Amino acid sequence: MRRCLASLLGFVLALVVGWAREVPITILHTTDLHGNILTANDAEPTGGLARCATVIRQVRATEKNVLLVDAGDTIQGSAASWLSGGLVMLKAMNSLHYDAWVLGNHEFDWGLEKLTNCILAATMPVLAANLDGLAKVRPYVVREVDGVKVGIVGVTTPGIPNWSRPRLIPWLRFADSLETLRKVLPACRREGAQVLVLVAHQGYKESGDDHANQIRALARQFPELDVIIGAHTHRHFPEFRIGAVLYTQADFHGRRLGRVDLVFDTDKQRVVSKRSCTVLMDDSVSADPSVMELAREDLEREKKHLATVLGEAAEDFSTRGAPRKETPIHNLICEAIAEALQQRGVKVDAVIHGLLNLRTGLSKGPITMRDIWHLIPYENTVGVVRLTAGELREILEENVGAYDKHEFRGMWGVFWRFDPRAPEGRRVLEIRWPNGAPVNETERLRVAFNSYELASGGLRWKKLREIADRPETSLQEFDLETREAVAEYVRRHGVIHPVVRRWWQTEIARR
Known part of the structure; x- marks a missing residue:
């Protein structure tokens, strides 16, 4: 067996x-x-x-x-x-x-x-x-x-x-x-x-x-x-x-x-x-x-969509010096957002936005949808918050912390001066209206951001997210894509000119 x-x-x-x-x-x-x-x-x-x-x-x-x-x-x-x-x-x-x-x-x-x-x-x-x-x-x-x-x-x-x-x-x-x-x-x-x-x-x-x-x-x-x-x-x-x-x-x-x-x-x-x-x-x-x-x-x-001619650039729009320095592309994006919101019945005092493609500007001549896609490759939408001067200062302090990185964003509509080498909490030195008057600490400003940054931008902008989510800042979110705003702007103006308005200054540049 x-x-x-x-x-x-x-x-x-x-x-x-x-x-x-x-x-x-x-x-x-x-x-x-x-x-x-x-x-x-x-x-x-x-x-x-x-x-x-x-x-x-x-x-x-x-x-x-x-x-x-x-x-x-x-x-x-x-x-x-x-x-x-x-x-x-x-x-x-x-x-x-x-x-x-x-x-x-x-x-x-x-x-x-x-x-x-x-x-x-x-x-x-x-x-x-x-x-x-x-x-x-x-x-x-x-x-x-x-x-x-x-x-x-x-x-x-x-x-x-x-x-x-x-x-x-x-x-x-x-x-x-x-x-x-x-x-x-x-x-x-x-x-x-x-x-x-x-x-x-x-x-x-x-x-x-x-x-x-x-x-x-x-x-x-x-x-x-x-x-x-x-x-x-x-x-x-x-x-x-x-x-x-x-x-x-x-x-x-x-x-x-x-x-x-x-x-x-x-x-x-x-x-x-x-x-x-x-x-x-x-x-x-x-x-x-x-x-x-x-x-x-x-x-x-x-192919047909990207070849659509929207308008014309009178001169080259350079990104030289970005993101630390203001560029014509920065102003184009911010002015386009502000104007698109105004067309929808909302007037803003400022726009905070960075460049999404540091290498791409606009060449003199016809501007097509392909050019706009290169500038704005994402479908971020726009939101507006009502900020006190103190809240705006906190958001700008957080932003200055990224001065040496590509995430740094500029501000349009309000002048500001800062020292990126100063201790945290004391880097924003001054915020002024375009007429030179200081922003009153008690008044609220309407400031536009894109949706990615309002969500914290992958925890880069945690203070912005926390402030935007406060009930008193009255966040309004719009079904307005930033790419759509820029395309509308070029189409509406026909011929656009590159401008730098010196919206921000650093103490480093003044030394």
Whole structure:
């Protein structure tokens, strides 16, 4: 009997060994496409989903087990996507049969109605495990590949409430990624996931994790993750290790297609090999014809929109010296916001705004919508708060703290003088009306900001957010995009002239 049992056991073990095999799994990934079907940069023919699509099809033709995911910030950023409400991107992604789409922070820029339309149009699972309150968004999906179950878990950045005003995300709740994964990973395992892939709209930062990016902590607290596919920070990590966890990030605008290659051993029941790389999408990669045909009408509409002539620049509008020094572009943006608000029945005393593209001005001659898109690449809207001189001083003090950074913003409509080297709390020296009179400490000024800064600009402007949320400042938010305000201004005036009015002075310049 013992010999029979031993023989039977040996036979069973031989069968198990015979069945054991190594299963290769390839995961392709895109991220931070920002609405780019074809070209992300007019001067550099690199990137775009249509080029990525060509390589995606090539890999699928040569590899047996291929999954495809997108890590977010997919719809916002191009005129074609904006004009279609993001749907041109979903048409293209649907045609490529993505296995998952993880939401990024810029997906919320246009409000929940347009985002919901995109989610409803998506044929792939839409993931964000740390988001609650949005229908049809799941924490994870389990895909079976050649007999192996791959769990794809998605998390968005928890920093979204620090960039988006509550009116854009009224009932949504964004949870800490670590707390979320403690609940979600066991649930994913219970559904049979043998391989764990985290797709995060967050990025690795050498300086450490912050309110929006928790990659280091995620990798260290969840070493059972086989790979983390990152996003958000527009960085390029072909292959990087955080302990035992493989980390990779595929740049932005479709400039690179990411590839992860795993090998799962069915005997050992684990991944025994993992590596990653990225593939450059330069002009040697042709655009996929089927994606281009799907997007043809949207791209033609974009071309016509961007070529629209709005007016003329009498001279060059330079950004030289920005952001510390006032520039003609600064005055153009601020005057456009003030005038657009006045057209809507609201007169403001001041506008505080920075330059969104420090390298781009306007050249003498015709001004097109393409020029305005280069100046204003985001769909931020405008809000107005009623501030006492003391509250304005607090906001300006916070702003002067960023004097040596690109986030520094100028003020239009009221003169101010400051010393960026003075102790905190004493850097703003003087605030005066245009007629030279000091601003009375008891009167309230109507001051306009953009919505991103009113939301704290990613915790850069916490004091501004705190003051704007006070009931007594009577915040009014408008469905007026800053890009729309500038386009209206140029169209209304026809010919515009560059001006510098010396709205601010520093003690450094006077010494």
